[in-house]
Amino acid sequence: MEQVIANGLYLGAQYALIALGLTLIFALMNVLNFAHGQMYVLGGFVTYEVYGLLHWPFVVALVASALTLAVLGALIERFLFRTVIKRSEREESTMLLAAGVAYFLDAAILLLFGEKQRGVHKILNGVFIWDNLILPWDRILVAGLAILFIVAFILMMQFTKPGRAMRALAQDRVAAQLMGVPVAFYGLIGFALGAMLAGLVGGLLVTITGVNSGIGGPISIKAFMMVMIGGAGVVGGAIAGGFILGMLESVGLTVLHAYGDITYLAIFVALMIFLAIRPNGLMGKPWG
């Protein structure tokens, strides 16, 4: 049982970081970023290239992943989403754009990196054993780094000027603009930050599970689920959703193992029942 909980926590830390990026973009831009999973994959491949092939230090690879995705996110916001939001009559059009971007990144990743499953050499060797709990050290390191990033993100949102500006933007775009917040600029920063978080997790997880070009879509669906559990556009909700999904997955795989491959079916059905009772998730605010 300890093993199951430890696995759940490890998964949850990664998931929470993915969900944070998605929920940030949603809160600031009201855009559901379909391409989030693809951004994660891209981050994974950048780390694979820098750390796995060039044998540069892992930290450099992580920074490279984060920077690549931040620049990409900023470009996508500046040249695609901003234009469409300005021209479109219905705000749903951004979903079409997001889906298009997802397909485009899928295709680009496939062309650049091929369809093979890629892994890198371990960042840390050895296994941590305590009682009947067995955890490889690299998993502990990755989970620790993920939690560190989450804490850093929360601190930034709470105590720095850009963080305050972004929170104001999420609460009320017009009011923030009237108070002199450069809305367009912080929209750009927020999108870049959200994409960067996706890239960071990709870079972290490539050291453990590896990466292949086909997992973007499934990762996006998982991220959507976490955001739904916690409530869209709420930082705390995304973190809670990530840990809850990680725990459900870990427990489900153990408990439901005897009944075949139905863990995800059970989680989906539970999610729909949960949303029927609590339509805005755990912490979400109702909106129309």
Add this chain to the structure above:
Amino acid sequence: MTPMQRGTRIAGIGAFLVVVFIAVPMAIAAAHRTDLYYTLSSVALLSIASGGVWLTFYIGRINIGQGAFALVGGYVSAILVTAYGLSFWLSLPLAGLFCAAASVLVGLPILRLRGVYFAMVTLVLTEVARLSALALSVTNGAKGITSIPAPGPIGLFGLTIVPAFDTFAERNVAFYFLSVTVMALCFAGLWRLVNSRVGRLFAALRQNEDLASSMGLNVPALRVLAYAISSFLGGVGGAIFVAIAQSIYPSSFTVNDSVNFMLNCFLGGLGYVFGPMLGTLVLYFGWDLLFQTGQYQLLIYSGVMILLILLLPNGLFSLRLPSRRSS
């Protein structure tokens, strides 16, 4: 409506029917491209399902779950035909009705969700349908249901109205006429619905549900009605699709299909009833035409899609018909 507008409309509908039922088969015969029958049947069926998605857009909900109902409709028809020996023609409306009933059950709780929540939960619904098909025994798991017999004859008072599909030299010709007939019927119904009193109520829901409710509309019932019609269309489209393919697997309709149904509506334009038809045609043929570009197919396709949404964010129909906006 002025007599002139009416005249234009009748001429438009007539031209559409002539093109679909006479000109296209003649052109195909002249060009010896019988493979196009299959392609065009697919377009017709996918546009039926997309039409359903369009209706949920019309009440202001983003529906990415049509793949689920297409899959369920396909399975219902396939199971009724193979396991119970029912005629395909009977299984077709039953598949639609089953989907409509299922959508009422699912819709009552989830239609309370709005905006992105509804979109995400319907996306999850597609995965639920696929995983259920994998896990259940009646759907035969990952092996799916194969060698489904072709539709038999329809007779009325001893008179054969529609001969058995196996008697056609080219089965796909029969499926083409079936698909486009059903498509024409569905879109005629959809058009009539949108321009009826109920259609106005649906439009009211899109603009403001709270306001509509305060005017005395039974908002939950109307929402479920629209969703049930939408799922009915999805089920019918899926059922015919399965009959053409003669097989169905859990992966026959996936999240990608659900997203594509939504994209078809967007591309055609959300303000136009016939938008999904145009959107499906353009997307499907665009994809097919790019086949020669090999590994760059998806890259070019999605690049063009991004360009289209940048230049025409309100759909293809917004190009030529600015005066016919129905919203």
